Amino acid sequence: MIQFEGVTKTYQSGKQEIHALNGIDLTVETGEIFGVIGFSGAGKSSLIRTVNLLERPTKGSVKIHGKDISTLSSKEIRTTRKDIGMIFQHFNLLNSKTVFHNVAMPLILANTPKDKIKEQVKSLLEFVGLADQAQKYPDQLSGGQKQRIGIARALATNPSVLLCDEATSALDPQTTQSILDLLRKINREYNITILLITHEMGVIREICDKVAVLEAGKVIEQGSVFDVFTNPQQPTTQRFVRSVMNDELPPALMQQIQDAGGNHSIYRIQFHGNSVGRPLISQVSREFNLDLNVLFGNITELQGKPYGNLIVEFIGDRSEINRALAAIRQSDATVEEAENYAS
């Protein structure tokens, strides 16, 4: 478990004070994949650097498995470092050393016997799918392969926590997917807690259990990925969610609605849980004698749960529309007026 309690980080830049973190309270439970998202300058790197002991909080504490890491003795720091693996956007490999040597590095530093190193590096390279690349140099490999070496190196000391600093930001979408699959495998098979920072909401959607949104050094929203994606509260969170959950009407259709004039009753309906599989729209149309014009729709999966999103024009008697909306709200669905689309 990682706990941030009132974490503040202030940098001194000449005479200027830069408040990178302003009282962060977050708890990452053991075995969780926790994502922190924010735009550039939000404070993500500063946050992750307080966990790997590269920065000390100006105020507040960071606890790993209940222990405040700022009060550790140098011996405890060495032990704690072994318990925290880290991977980086630009991999941070030693280009003059072989793949084998890069992965072996943390074990060499920990004075591990040579035969043990050989055995462990072999099994790590097998785990990340690079068993046949041990004698190559990083420059001879692709970005995805380099990140796999980074991951093998991070796992060498059997950490219980893995920190990922924009680990897929330099990779193409297909390679990103394979690295995210590998991270999920590490989490599930070894119960390693993963804390990742990213500016890509797709990464959060793909593998995280929980998410926190960071803005100007503060957590402005946090929760389960399902809750935050289906009901984002803050404008910044809504922007991030929109970047991956395309639920906007095509401009030509929007124009058509506006050109038609009149009062449109256009609503956004979100289906969760049991309501996803039900023929709610046709039932409502029949029962309340309404025409329902589906303008947009998609069904996706979040954390293994189906989630549907429809934008629907209700055509018919106003009082019947109101009754229909009340009936939809009674099921596992939420309805809100899509005001932007009305003329």
Ligand SMILES: Nc1ncnc2c1ncn2[C@@H]1O[C@H](COP(=O)(O)OP(=O)(O)OP(=O)(O)O)[C@@H](O)[C@H]1O
């Ligand atoms: N060592 C430092 N000295 C002075 N200011 C710093 C230092 N490190 C970060 N900052 C400042 O702190 C703020 C937060 O930076 P940080 O790198 O933590 O954000 P970030 O969300 O990781 O951004 P990016 O995605 O661009 O890396 C920024 O205003 C940055 O300029």
